[in-house]
Amino acid sequence: MGYEYQLTAEEAKPSKRNDPIIDGRGRKRWPRDSAIAATALQRANYYCEVDYRHATFVSNKTGKPYMEAHHLIPMGQQEDFEYSLDKTANIKCICPNCHRLIHHGRKKERNEVLNVLFSKSKDKMKQVGLEISIEKLFSFYE
Template sequence: MANLLTSDHIQLAYEVAVRVHDRSLTQRQGVECLTREGVGTTYANDLINVYRIMRRGRCYHRAINVPTTVLYLQGIFRDAGEEALGQALTAARLHIQYYEQLRGVTLHRIREAVEHSELLIDHAQGAIAQYRRVLDTQVQVALNDTAAARQARLAKKKKAAPVKFTTTSTYFLRDPDVVAEALHRADGSCEVCQKPAPFKRKSDGTPYLEVHHIVRLSDGGMDDLDNVSVVCPNCHRQAHFG
């Protein structure tokens, strides 16, 4: 039945599987939706279950064809981001290992599809890594400037929501002057526990502290000095998970 699936069937299967995963449809309703469009009952169940297992990063045993695998991986990346895609890729790799050992074959096309999808994560992570390198450089430039110069620039900046950019997740562009001035203000000590930084950076010997947004940017917090505290790694984790 897998070989008889049309591109419309595959797209519908993905949409139905997402809705079953999100619990806006039951499994039974999802299967009925697919069977009305000509997908066999057994394979309809497989299509829904494979998506669910992909999202968990587990090994799925039922085989789906290459176009379906590609569409599922690309859809997960587009709709749920690189972390979810990482889980799905783990599931696909486990399936490949399971099926090849079971059948004594090599799934060349599925392997190629998985390898191609891995590039999506590499591209997204590359964009974020590049931004972080630029931010680090900007922060270092701001730190090398005088406090008066940084404060003068900050005083001229209008209050505005931080600029954001999107890969498959949304990221906020940080103001390097805010980071630099907060680090200068802290003078090498955590502003929560008041202890000196736990270690120094290998790159330049400066105290390692992190600039934490008190109200998260994603919750509408501002990227300014009033909304940041300089914290050691332990206090930073405590702020997020304690």
């Protein structure tokens, strides 16, 4: 249930992943482009992709409903993917409550939300070279 949208031809193509940044402690970090996240929110027309009825407030900065961007396959998994995870197909527009639930909720509720997002996204993700099973997705959040 919700708002349906299409990716542009450019967005629907796989992208080469960025090179990781090694921080001062020698840890790898995968860079992300905030403009791509902003585009993902725009594509979803600022509706929560878990359920379009989830309301927030109007953002002072953008004048649009306040929503947050979440990488469904977390950026920390980039090592295992040949193509970039920083794509609109992998970035979900979700309300702050759903976002906190994904990161801080109990497994059962978290997986329900992940399942909704994955069902809506898997075909688009496949197009950009990100093909995984729901079980694999769940494992990223354990």
